[in-house]
Amino acid sequence: MVVLWKIWVLVILLGVSRVLVISQNLTCNSNDLRALEGFKNELDSAIDGWWPTNSSSSASTSFNCCNWVGIKCNSDSGRIVTLELPKKRLTGAFSDLISNLDQLRTLNLSGNFLSGPLPLSLFHFAHLEVLDLSSNDFNGAFPDSINLPALQELDFSGNGFHGSIPAGIFVKSTGLRVLKLAVNSLNGSIPPELGDCKFLEHICVASNLLSGAIPEFLFHLPRLGALDLQDNSFTSITGIGNSSSHVTRLDVSSNQLSGNLPDFFHNFPNLTHFSAQSNRFSGGIPSSLSNSPAISFLNLRNNSFNGPIEFNCSMMTNLTSLDLGTNNFSGSIPDDLSSCRNLRAINLARNRFRGEIPETFKNFRSLSYLSLSNCSFSNLSTTLNILQHCPNLTVLVLTMNFRGEQLPADDDKLSFRALKALVIANCGLSGRIPTWLKDSTQLQLLDLSWNNLVGSIPSYLGDFQSLFYLDLSNNSFSGVIPKNLTQLPCLSFREVSLEEGSPDFPFFRRPNISNRAVALQYNQIMSFPPLLDLSNNHLTGSIWPEFGNLKRLIVLDLKHNNISGGIPSSLSGMTSIEILDLSYNNLTGWIPPSLVNLTFLSKFSVAYNDLTGLIPKGGQFTTFTNSSFEGNKLCDYTCQNSNELFPQSQNRKSRKSKGAIAGMAIGIGIGTLFILLLMFLIVLRATTRQEVDPEKEDETDSNKEEHESRLVVLFQKSNENNKDLSLNDLLKSTNSFDQANIIGCGGFGLVFKATLPDGRKVAIKRLSGDTGQVDREFQAEVETLSRAQHPNLVLLQGYCQHKNDKFLIYSFMENGSLDYWLHEKPDGRSKVNWGTRLRIAQGAIKGLAYLHQSCDPHILHRDIKSSNILLDENFEAHLADFGLARLILPYDTHVTTDLVGTLGYIPPEYGQASVASYKGDVYSFGVVLLELLTGKRPMDMCKPKGSRDLISFVMQMKREKRENEVFDSFVFDKDNAKGMLWVLEIACVCLNENPKLRPSTQELVCWLHHGCLGT
Structure with a gap:
């Protein structure tokens, strides 16, 4: 027996070694090799693991392309059957020579930066089974003639293809199993020929411009399990008769579907996931949906459903996630909702519910997430008493309910030991922060803002090891800030992390209760920035120097309190801080110069305190406007010899104190001495003037006249008769x-x-x-x-x-800067529509192209940003502030090594080399394009870690195929979607990390004016 086992092992080893030898000895076909060389030569980037034929390597290694990275050859013929190079950061065009790989079965170039139209030959591979070009920058329309008879998987998602979905694919590729065309600009309807592909298992055409009715034949495909039609312009769902569908996942979100939701869910016995959010559905929930036993995920958020919730919860035993938020449901929550015992996440926010939550909620043993915000629920004490019986409740959002009630006191003996996020904001609650909250030691997020809470801030909050977001703003808290808040581990040294991410339900919070307030949406707890917001209270004491230990803190807001003392220089230790607001307090002293080292600081204010001295120079302080410093006796470096730049406001609150009286007495004394000294100087001048040489006296008068009448050099006078200025x-x-x-x-x-x-x-x-x-x-x-x-x-x-x-x-530019309209003016974004924004981009790039290519000598701007784009009375763009420009010799491609710029707009290569270039201006212009598209600042940092700047945020969303979510809601709609996606592509090209791959300004003029991107 042992001998047989040894013989068997020997046979296997010999077989494996033979296969390895064959693999090493394979030499790819000469035609295949030329095809690979042609493909490689069309690229602008190298492919790691590919050897050129003229390299110093041996001939056998060089020509043995079967061993190259991403290449597989047939063991018998030596022909290439697989070419897979996903996520290799490849750039350039797609070579037509690739068609010579006529035995190819798998072609995967996904996740690269390849661009341009696809060659026609790509659509005529006889043996190709898998074609994946997703997540590139390809564009153009699909050809009418397509012959891919063996095709099983097609993924063109995440590109810029336009036109209609080609029917030819489905005529010749009837064996297709997977079809993914999401995130393109495809329009028209879904071709009926798609119904001939009886083997289809997965269809995703999300995020296109498709329209019309969702065709019935899709639901009759016998093997179809997943159908994703979200983010298009479909207007209706046709019936499917009495036949049964095998679809398990159906997503029709973000379309233009209206009327009643069809009552056809009895035809979907296997449906587990259904999402129809962000449509125009109305009426009630169809009975067939509430009787679907298999469904586990149901999302009807953001529609116009109305009436009471009517579920047959005893049938929906597998339901784990229920989202009915932002509708017009009314009445009370049904008692039998708790029959869905497996529910882990419930969102009923933004409806018209009233009354109290059912006592049966205590039966939810698996419930982890509950949002009831923006309704009209009452009796907070009873609500919390019921919910404390949910042992796994980690996220509880009760904002804008329980109006005018009292936050339950310590007598209630509540306990929420598993809670990680508690939001009871904007309820007008009275009372104090109770001690029963002390048991919630796992809290990561606590928001009690916009209430009427009083007393001191309990020091036990500083003992929460995981707390990273604390918002107690707009209350009536008093006393000093607990010192141990400066020792919170998650704000000092520990990474903010969650063991389990919260579901994709939105949190809503309002920064204030004015009509102009815009609801901020954070989809997950991790999307909240590390924050301490204690603003708009009655806090006293000083700013603890230990705040400087909070190296992970992003937002510190202490405005509108009674905090006194100086600003500690140790605050420069908050190396991640991006928003620091100390305005409207009683601070004295000066602004520490060390704060210029806060390189991420994007918003700063010390307005309306009693500060004196110089405004620090350098760093982000060069970008802050006057409003950050007004109401103080401050001076910047341009006014050292003149009156203070930001005098104390007459409207500041009076501070009558012994110190003020003493100051007045000292001032009177100094004033008296000054008058006496002045009288002495006058007498001295009168005495010495008699001894002045008459010629020197004339010279003195001449200097005085020069000072008073120094001429202004004007390049063009408005009127020849005008006198000199x-x-x-x-x-x-x-x-x-x-x-x-x-x-x-x-x-x-x-x-x-x-x-x-x-x-x-x-x-x-x-x-x-x-x-x-x-x-x-x-x-x-x-x-x-x-x-x-x-x-x-x-x-x-x-x-x-x-x-x-x-x-x-x-x-003079009548309408100020683009920065003012996008970021400063309260209603500015809503006043600047997409057509105006596009025209601003077009004008700005024409001005920059003139500087780069037509002006003699050529000029680099070196500080392109939205505040340097000024707008005239017609909102035409004008580039301003050439203070960073340097003259360039006609044949120079670089400028001096004295690099200057503004954080958020500076290209990455400036941090690696001390040479600025034209392509640096192009990068900065790409950032401005993102501002126009999103309405956000380049350093608007209330985002997840890793996306603290606008560029990272947009690129991440683009990789996730969620581009539509980055656009400014004031201008984004179906009519503008295509144009905005097109400008987004242009911006991303400008922001390429490789300066050589960025376009010239002349190309940008063409792309933005004539739509010739990629031509």
């Missing part, structure tokens, strides 16, 4: 550069609105200081802008220089 004219037109006339903050200076004596409105940029960098900026702007004349550039009309003061005079 003087420095005094500029002073008068700006009221001596009064703060009230500030309209912007550019590089190294402020911008003032002025009306010149001839009636012209202009913008005057005042540059102050004697550093070499400021001098260089002034010279660069004068020398370049005086020669740059284009309709999409802000015109430099003149300049003036006197000692350390330098002034640039620009044309």
Whole structure:
């Protein structure tokens, strides 16, 4: 027996070794090799694991392409049968020579950056079984003639294909099992020929522009299990008769379906997942759906269903997830809902429910997620007493209910030990934070904002080891901030993580209760940023220096309290902070210069405190507007020799104290000494003036006259009869550069609105200081802008220089900056429609193309951003602020190594090499395109970890085929979808990490004006 076993093992080893030898000795067909070489030569990137035939390798290794990465050959013929190179970051076009691989059975190039139209020869492979080109940048329409008789799997999702779904695929490929065409721009209807593919198991045509009725024949395909039709423009579902469908997963979300949901679910005995969210369905839930025993996932969110919920819960024993949120359901929650004992997630938010929750809810032993927000439920105490019996409840959202009730006190003896997220916001609750919450030691998220809670913030909150999001804003809390909040592990050193992600249900919270408030939606707990929001309370004490230990904190909001003392310099230790708001407190001292090291800081405010001294220079502080500092006695580096830039507001709350009285006494004393000193100097001047040389006296008067009448250099006068402008004219037109006339903050200076004596409105940029960098900026702007004349550039009309003061005079733009309309003006985004945004992009790129290619000499902008795109009265775009530009020699491709830019817009290569280029401007312009598409700031950071900047967020959503979710809801609709997706593709090309693969500005002009992307 042992001998036989040894012989058997020997036979197997010999067989394996023979196969290995054959595999190593295989040399691919010469035609196949030429096809691979042609394919490789069309690419702009190398393929790791492929050897060129002219390499130093041996001939056998070089020609043995059967051993190349992603290649498999037939063991008998040596012909290539598999070419698989997914996620290899390949760029370039698809070579027509690939058709020479006529024995190919599998072609998978998914997850790359290949672009352009597909060659016709690709659609004529006799043996091809799997064709996967998903997640690339291919475009164009499908050909009419298609001959892929052996095809079983086709995946073209995540590209830019347009036109109709080709019927030819289904005529010749009747053995097709998997069809994926999602996330393209395909239009028209689903061709009836698809019904001939009787082997289809999976169909996904989501996120296209398909329209018409959802055809009946889809439900009759005998093997079809999954049908995904979401995010199209289908208008109706036709009946399916009395036949039975084998579909197990059906998604018709985000279409234009209306009327009653068809009562045909008795024809889907195997249906486990059904989603119809975001349509226009109305009426009640059909009885056949509520009697579906197999269904486990039901999503009817965001429709217009109405009436009471009528479920036969005793039949729906497998239901685990129920989402009926954002409808018009009314009445009370049915008592028998608890018969669905396996429910783990329930969302009933944003309906018209009233009354109390059923006591039977305590029977939900598996319930983990419950959202009842934005209804009209009552009796919070009873609700919590019932829900504490759900042992696995981890997420509880009760926002905007229980209006005016009291938060249950300690007498209720509640316990929620498994709770990880508790949201009871905007309910107008009274009372204090109870001690029974102390047992919820697993809390990660606590939101009690917009209530009327009083007392002190309990220190036990600082003992929660997993807490990373705490919002107690807009209450009436008093006392000092508990010091142990500065020691929360998840805000200091521990990664924020969840053992189990919450379901894909939305959390809704309102930042305020005004009509202009926009509901923020976070789909999962992990989507909330690490945050401490204690704003709008009555907190006292000082800011703990230990806040600097919170290295993972993203948002710290302490505005509108009574906090006093200084701003600790240790706050610079909050290295992840992106929003820091300390405004409307009683802070004194100065702004620590160390805060310039907070490189992720995108929003900062210390407005309306008692701060003095200089505003820190550098870092993100160059991007903050005046509103961040107003209401203080602060000064920036441009006003060291003048009055304070941001004087104390007369409307600030009075602080009558002994210190103030003492200050007044000291001031009076100093004033008296000053008057005496002034009188002494006058007498001294009168005495010495008699001894002045008459010639020197004339010279002094001359200098005085020069100071008062220093001429302004104008490149073009509006009227030949107009007198020359003087420095005094500029002073008068700006009221001596009064703060009230500030309209912007550019590089190294402020911008003032002025009306010149001839009636012209202009913008005057005042540059102050004697550093070499400021001098260089002034010279660069004068020398370049005086020669740059284009309709999409802000015109430099003149300049003036006197000692350390330098002034640039620009044309005035009536509508301010693009940044103002997208990010500052409360209703700005809603006022700028997609057509206007596209026109702004077109104008801006024309101006930039002129600088790069037509201006003599060529100019780099080097600080393209939305605040440097100004808008005239017709919302035409004009590029502004060439303070970062440098002159380029006619044949130079680079500029100086003195790199400057704005965080969020700086291309990645600038961090690796000290050379700026034209393609750097293109990258920054790509960021501006994303702003126009999304309405978000480049560093708008309330996003999951890893997506703190807009670019990462958009790219991640694009990889997940969720592009439609990134677009600004104010402008995105079905009519604009195609155009916005097209501009998104352009933006992504601009944001390529490889500068060489970014387009030129002239190409961008063509793409944005004529739609010739890829031609």
